[in-house]
Amino acid sequence: MLLQVPAGVQDTVHQAVAAATQTLQQPVAEVSDSYFTLLLKGGWILLPLFLLFALSIYVIIERMVVLKTLGKTDSVWFARIKDLVYEYKFDSAEKFCQASTNSYSKVVEAGLGQVNNDIEAVQTAMQGEATQQIARMEKHLNWLSITASVAPMLGFLGTIFGVINIFFRIAQTNEFEISTIADGLYQKMVSSAVGLFVGIVAYAGYYLLNGRIDTIVANMDKYSNDLVNMLRGGGKK
Template sequence: MRKLIALLLVLGLAVFSGNFVYAQDGDTDTTATEQMEDTTTAAEAEVDPIEPESPAVDAGEEEAGAEQSGYQVLKKYFIDGDWRFMSFVLVCLILGLAFCIERIITLNIATTNTDKLLARIDEHLKSGDVQGAMEVCKSTQGPTASILYEGLKNADDGAEAVEKAIVSYGSVQMGLLERGLVWISLFIAIAPMLGFMGTVIGMIQAFDRIEAVGDLSPSVVAGGIKVALLTTVFGLITAIILQIFYNYIVSKIDGIVNKMEDASIALVDIMASNNIFKQ
């Protein structure tokens, strides 16, 4: 469910940004049209017929070209790169970002202040209230609290049983933290491959045109080479973006795992110091 929500969020942002840019472009075009009409009216009202009008038109065209938005540039290159190949790369980017956003949200929720949690557990264990310490862990979100809960639940069986329970349940929590990373890795690997496939197909099209025309001129091979280059560029950009998110997620998981291990060792020491284990 969280993955679906994240995917819908990404798609909604893409649609909203596109509508906003289109609306902004529409306002710009309306303003430019009004300015052109005012310029034409002023030129017609002038007495001197020798005054040229072409510089004003050229200046307006240059301003319109300079005001071209980044979204329009991306859309132009997307179309020039042939949507049949670029669409697959775009799907990889959208799905990869959806998995990345879902993992980042989940890991941020899973982050726990272990020092504060251990301090609350220590307060209950000093009075021998193991059940109260378990309730503290149950009311705290995150994998660290779940592991400590499993350790406290086996307190009656001794320190060795507590350590085994922590190790076993820690492996389960590790699997949950790393869920979805394999899909992100897949999109990182497949996006450049799709780009390279577009490159190969574009070059094949270019050579087919050379063979059909029988002349090696830039106009003959320009289309195929443009497809080849643009698909490769977009595939590499997609892989770079997803790789940055992937490395951030992996570092986040490593930080949570280190805190889990430190908290587990500290829990055993706290239980031993408060004589919780049965003799």
């Protein structure tokens, strides 16, 4: 004999199954927002974060182009400088440097301009020009450093404002629902995520560009030392 289930229990079970089926059949788009919509829910704090992101991208690209020009060199360039110095054609070597746009040529040119003085004057001139070239290469990099530090804090500030707003509404309405808290909180966490992303981009760009600058500076030192050694040798190979 089969067990008879009361009609009321059957109705309850059928309703539960129908509700579960309806929930499973809902499209994913109804449960989760698109990335763009999610970003818009981050609040007003995203505006300065987007501005900092745009500024960081601009500085990174602009500095990459500048460093590519200032750090461009080849072995033929300095080989020609050597030949002219060994032949005591310092004016020709200086003019040859003037025709180049990289930082190495500017430093060597500064040293060649002091060949009629002692070696110390040549070194001082090259050190002074190297300092100017480094300042030129590091231009605008401070914005990347600032963005890397400020962007995550701005994002966290946006999240804090969102949490304050959530609990303020709870205090005003006396309604405490987990769904309301979770919905508002995940939206405000977007600002923290965006702030971290912007900070990471700026941080990575800052150190990558500084690494490139260090390489250029090392090459400047090499060419400067080579010129000093040639002059100390009296222009003899």
